[in-house]
Amino acid sequence: MGKIADGSLPRPPTVMGRGRGARVPGPQPHHRLPPALLASHEWQDACRSRDFARIFRLVKLKAGIYPSRIAALCGMTPSRVGEIMTGRRALAHIDVIERVADGLRIPGAMLGLAHRPWEIPSSDHVRERAPRREPEPAPTPAPSGPAPSDNLEDLLALADGRVTRSTLTALHSSVEDYWRRDDQHGGASLRPAIVGHLTYVIQMMRTAHDTLQRDLQSLAAELARLAGWAYFDARQYSTARIYFAQALGLSHEQNDRLFMANVLSCMSLQATYEGNAVDAIALACKAQDTARAAGDQPLVMSMLHMREAFAHATLGDSSSCHQAIDRSRDAYELARGREDEAPSWVRYFDETKLIVDTGIAYARLGEAPRAEPLITEALRRQAAGRQRGRALHAYWLATAQFQQGKLDAACLSATLALDLTAAIDSPRVAGHLQEFRRRLAPYARETPVIRFEQRMREALC
Known part of the structure; x- marks a missing residue:
């Protein structure tokens, strides 16, 4: 059987004490830093410690942005940048640190800041149309x-x-x-x-x-x-x-900032499901900033970074999605051994959940070869009693297998999801399976598809 074809920056404040005639350059067009640099341990360590001498040196060596350009981007004089790079001067004022983050496009979370306005894409960046929504039944009256x-x-x-x-x-x-x-x-x-x-x-x-x-x-x-x-x-x-x-x-x-972050994370996930990726990113970023203001809660942050990853994946932004996944993993490592300190509502986010959500993010991106082994491992670990979660994860496994042209395996995984739905009442899961069924339409005469269609009629019709 063959394969399936399947912003402008804010004006920098006046700099005092530079001597007569000193002039701070205005904001200049920015460059995005290379994803490999942002993902490197050396870079992340420099950002965590706010070591701007190392940050500027790495920007020069790895991104090819020289001190004069750094100065223009960050609203500084070249001499000040040089003093920072040689360790003769440090950055301590938060407004200057924010200016550097904005000028060099350093994600706020890396420097312990709130998300910067440019991190949240505008609505015209959405490349996919929102999925068709089915009529919504009237709510159950209270x-x-x-x-x-x-x-x-x-x-x-x-x-x-x-x-x-x-x-x-x-x-x-x-x-x-x-x-x-x-x-x-x-x-x-x-x-x-x-x-x-x-x-x-x-x-x-x-x-x-x-x-x-x-x-x-x-x-x-x-x-x-x-x-x-x-x-x-x-x-x-x-x-x-x-x-x-x-x-x-x-x-x-x-x-209660932590619980506010919890609610915002739910709203972000719903926006992802509705195809409103830009809203989902904004909600996830707001949730992270809200939780960060409440204190050190790495398990909460790990979950929230994964919500952001889902939204970036829906938007098709591979680089931002991978960075959010990395932040989620880093935060989870910080949370190890401290689970009892986390709010009860986030303790479901264990290692198995981290693994499967990473796989789902990859599947949303279309990176099926990376997604399949992660979701498979998570399903192997997952407790049998969590029927809805297992059904959802079996669906995503089927999706990853289908993306790779593994029609037989995809139909078997989707059938597992169908079998699990017999014990649950979740239109969300049923909607996923109907979506998968539509994807199979071009292969309606293939034996595994015929078997799946028959099983689906028995289960859902």
Whole structure:
């Protein structure tokens, strides 16, 4: 069988103390630094330590940008650049460091800065059209009172209408159970119960004692994020955005920056699914800046860098995607042995998840030979109970195999994903499989495709 064919920079501030007649050049057209330089350990070490003498020397040696050009790009005088390169002068002021980052196009994260405005592409850079969206069903209305879900009636009887610590404990237990069931069986069928719990918690916030208000608000933020995620899994994207926005607002009121970053990461992933790669990058970058302001959380940063990688891959930006993957791996190495310090909501992002997400990013880029072994290894490691995750990963394995012309293997992997969907309620997974089915149309007479079509009719039709 044959193979399948398958910005302008801000004006630099006036520099004082240069002597009469000294003139700072204005902003000049910039050059992107070579990806190999940005990826090198020597460069990354120099950036981490803000050793601008080494940075400027590397720029000269590896990028061919000489001191006079560095000065023009960064709004400095050539003599100052020379003093920095010889170690006679250091850079300490944040505005000057930001000017260097902008002039040389050094990603902000490398220098411990917020993402620079030029790192987020404008909408005219999108090269692919957004996928066709299917009509979105009407959202499930929120019940006027508590949702009839596990243990809620016992909870109400126990609390006797009052908010107590035991009430909060029981509700937190319900949230944990929802996440477990979402992971095993998908989130679509959980929406009414989650929204009911959210409505109930918001009602309790109006009458609860002041000492419990903050805990209730945190719980409401988590339930709103969970509701947004459930609607996202159901492919009801506009409703998902409403709940994500509610979660973001609730966590913002508490100044809970890490949880805000968590919500933004969910919104970034949804934007990636909708084909809005530019929005997805902006949301991922904002999530990273928000988490960075909250302190040292390498596991959170590892997950957020991977969200950014997905978005760059969707945009087709191979260099930026690879750099984001490298940052994710570096942050994960820093997190080893410190998992207990991370928020509970990010501990799912373990080594297996890092491996499979790296493979998916490569598959999104079309780098199938690199993607296939990573996704295969992650599926081998993954716990059997995580049905939805395994189904998604089997789909991406099929995609990577299909990109390489391995039709038999791709159909077998897609069939595994189909078999796993029998125990889950996730329109997101079903949508992936329908998409894969459409890709097979030119090969409809091939035996493995015929078998897959028959199995799909049995499973989904």
